[in-house]
Each structure stands twice: as C-alpha cells, then as structure tokens.
Amino acid sequence: MNNVMVKICGILGVPTIESMLNLPIDYIGFVFAKSKRQVTPEQAADMIQVLKKHQIKVPETAGVFVNPSEQKLEETIRNAPLDIIQLHGQESPELCKWVKQSLKIKVFKVFSNLHQILLTDNSIISNEQVDEECSKCLNPYVNHIDALMLDTYDPVVGGGTGETFNWDLIPIVQRWTKKNNIPLIVAGGLDVDNVSSLISTYEPDGVDVSSGVETNRIKDIKKIKTFVERVKINV
Template sequence: MSAPRIKICGLKDAGTIRAMDGLPIHEIGFVFAPSKRQVTPETAASLIREVHALKGAGGERPLAAGVFVNAEFERLRELLAVAPLDIVQLHGEESPSLCRSIRSGLNVRVWKVFSVGESGDEAAERIRPYAGSVDAVLIDTAGGGTGKPFDWEQIEAYKAAARSIGVPLYVAGGLNPDNADRLVRDYAPDGIDVSSGVETEGQKDIHKIRLFVQKVVER
C-alpha cells in the first residue's frame, strides 16, 4: 500500500515552512476563515513564496491551499490576485455550481469539505452532486478544528462516494503522530490533513510535523 498524500494545514510562520524542506509533503494549508490560525492575504503571499522554495514529495514543491468558509467568488478573485493559491478548500455551504465556477473561472483546484456526523449512510447523496465540480473531497469532524476524530468506520462510505465521482478522499479531524499510522493502515485514505495535532501550545511544532510524516510514511 502506498503512503497517502500529506497536507499540513494552518501554517503562519516562515521559519516552520523553511524547516519542512525535504519532507514528503504534498500540500501546505493557510487559513483565511476566522480562526486563531487565520492569516491575511498579504501574509499568505509571503508564506507561499516560502512554499515555492521547498522540495516536498517526489522532489516537487508542495501545493498551497487556502481554507475558506462560505466563500464568495469575487472575494476569492481578489484574494488570489494577492496570494497565488493552487487549491481553494471550501468548508461552508458552497454549491456545486459555485465550486464549478471557482474551478474554471479562477483556474484553481477546488476541494469540498464535508463534516461527518453520526452516520456515513448519506455519503453518496452528499457527494454525488459535486461530480465534475471539485478536484478532491475532504471529510472532517463536525464543527471542524476540534482536534477530535470522528467515527472512522464511516471512511469507507465516503471513500466509495469520492471514487464514484473520480476524486481522491482526504481525511482530517483529530489526527496526530500517535494515530495517523493506524488510520492509514486500517482505512487507507487517499490523503490526510493535520493541523492542531502537530502543534505545541497552539504553535506549529516542526518536531511533531516530522514525526507525523515519519509515522505515515514508515507505518
């Protein structure tokens, strides 16, 4: 089984990004939605320049992703003119048509995020309308940013739903160096997304980032 794609989210400082050089990371995320990890477009632009200097998985630079909630097309257009993101990660109620417009009109990849509640039965019903509108699906604990995992038994239903529309499934929510290897071994998502699980006292910890990546790659 090949290792999943790895996304480290919620970066705020250049030093941590520089220290990630050489790690097999595929995406680095910046939060534009209200959050303690929120960055301005100008700060993000500076940090994206640091990302462009990195060598990540396969010797390629990681992709820069931006996290948004209920994003508006014109606001995204303005922001992308300042901060050249590769991926727009949408956590709100964005419709398939809006996702399609963002993807084609702004020439950026679109990931749609779904909060996972009590049951995975609705996975196909939720994801099917986004066929042809998104480049990936990400599932997270309801509420987002809780640092707590959801019931991983639901992953299979969402993975099948994502496959049915031809896109990869990323899993987030409560991941850390202690449980990432089990997630990958037992549920084999296409990608994993971590933020608070690689922090110490609310700040990104490069030692935890390295350990997280090691656990995923060498599980």
C-alpha cells in the same frame, strides 16, 4: 514509502515553512476563515514565495475558506497565488464549479456533517440504502471537486478543532469516492499517535493535520516530522 498524501494546515509564518522544506509534504494549508490560525493574503504570499524558491518538489498550497463570496476568493487569489481552494462550509456545487472554471484552480471540498445524514437514520439498514443517501448528497459535486475531505464538524470555524469524528463514516464515503475517482482526504483530530491506525485500517488517499502537530498552539517541527514519517513510512 507509501503514496498517502500529507497536508499540514494552519501555517502561520515563514520560519515554519523553512523548517518543513525538506520533508515529503504534498500540501500546505493557509487559513483565511475566522480562526486562531487565520492569516492575510499578504502573509500567505510571503510564505508561498519562500516555497517557490525551494528547488526540490514544492508542496501545493491550499487556502481554507468557510462560505466565502466569489469576491473574497478573487481578491485572495489576486494577492496569494494558491494552487487549491479548500471549502469548509456549506458551499454549493455551483460555487465549486465557478472556482474551477473562473479562477482555474483546484477545489477541495470538506464535508463535515455527513455523519448526521448517514449514521443516525435507523431506517437506513443496508449498504445499498446508505450508498444511495450518500450519492444524493455528493453526486451534485462530481466534476466540480478535485478531492473530498472529511473533517469534524464545527459550526464556527469549520475545522481545525482537534476532535475526531466517527470513523465509521469513512468506508461509506470511500465507496463513493472510489466509484467517482475522487481522492479522499481525512482530517479531524489526527496526530502522531492515531494516524498510522487510520491509514492501516481505512487506506485513505490523504490525511490532513493542524492542531495535532502543535505544542501550545504553535506548530512543532518535531511533531510534524514524526507525523510525516508515520504517514509516508507507516511506522
């Protein structure tokens, strides 16, 4: 079994949590941003309580937000004891720093628009120039995030669209994450059919899936099991 981390996002209810309890899942995500998968802090708290009762390794829980206020984050954490705040918008390094220092909680920062900067400028012709541009964007977040996530850009919901992005971006960002010892998690359009190819080609530290393990917009435990198997065993 390999050590690629698995995150299943957009969980809506206790039955889905219970169906996943014995799977080697590292993170479970709850969406608090406006989305068809949005839950309340109270609903998330109920699901977290079920997880905590489980006796074996418990997945860490992440709350997904898009450009939240500090007050919104404080209120959510007060009701739902999350392990991670996942920021999906244009949040500043200062907000990430505040979350870690004031809320004492991990930060996963999603960058979904880097392709607009790193893959479209024809004047950037060498790896060194691309790396320099990447560093300009990401260096302010060093020491303030616990993982960097790549996802498909969506101006409304931030992610969870089921669409893939240009995977050519991955090696560029990966050079930066390895240099700064920050895990790289890839999301955006992953499913049981393409996740093995992603892992064998790019070797990310983790993968994140939501719509890719759904049938008719409902989490499908068969797809979740297959996805996890293909990540952990890479079959």
